[in-house]
Structure formats: structure tokens, C-alpha cells
Amino acid sequence: MSDIAKLQKLVDEEAVSMGHNRDPKIILLFLLEELGETARAFLKESGHKESNDRIVESYKQELGDVFFLLLSLASSRGINLEEQLDYTIKKLKTRTLEDS
Numbered sequence: 001m002s003d004i005a006k007l008q009k010l011v012d013e014e015a016v017s018m019g020h021n022r023d024p025k026i027i028l029l030f031l032l033e034e035l036g037e038t039a040r041a042f043l044k045e046s047g048h049k050e051s052n053d054r055i056v057e058s059y060k061q062e063l064g065d066v067f068f069l070l071l072s073l074a075s076s077r078g079i080n081l082e083e084q085l086d087y088t089i090k091k092l093k094t095r096t097l098e099d100s
């Protein structure tokens with residue numbers, strides 16, 4: 001089992017044990033929410049947004065939330081993220097060669 005597969009399994013087990021909703025549509029919405037929190041934290045830390053009570057975690061902490069939900073979303077649909085990462089890297093390399 002790859003490291004990514006192990007992480008997907010760990011996250012899936014944690015999500016189930018914490019009683020998280022396993023509906024992919026709901027997980028996707030939470031992922032989008034976390035991406036918004038990540039953007040807000042980045043804007044605050046880069047000086048583009050003033051701090052307020054809605055910005056409680058750091059940019060890197062929010063990235064952890066995004067990663068958790070990305071792994072959880074993939075697992076909820078039986079998607080192997082390592083395979084998809086390999087696909088994306090090959091796709092990007094092909095595009096880079098075609099563009100040059």
C-alpha cells in the first residue's frame with residue numbers, strides 16, 4: 001500500500017470514527033469551505049486582509065484541513081489519489097512538451 005493509500009485509509013477511518021457525513025457531495029462542500037478558509041488565512045498572513053474573528057487558523061493549518069477533506073472525498077468515491085496524481089503529472093508533462 002502506497003503512502004497516499006495509507007493516508008486515505010487513515011483519514012477514512014478517522015472520518016467514520018468522528019461521525020463525519022460520508023456523502024461525497026457534502027464532503028465536497030466542506031472542502032470548498034476549507035479552501036475559502038485557506039484563502040482568507042493566506043490573505044491575512046500576506047497583509048492583504050485585516051484580521052478578524054473569522055480568521056482563527058493559520059494558512060498552513062488550513063492546508064491540513066483541505067488535505068484531510070481531499071483525501072476523504074477521494075475515499076468516499078473509491079478513488080485512488082495516487083493514480084490520479086500520476087495521471088495529472090503525466091498530463092502536465094505532456095502539455096509542457098507540446099507548449100514548448
Ligand SMILES: [Mg+2]
Nearest residue numbers: 034037062065
Ligand atoms: Mg479550516
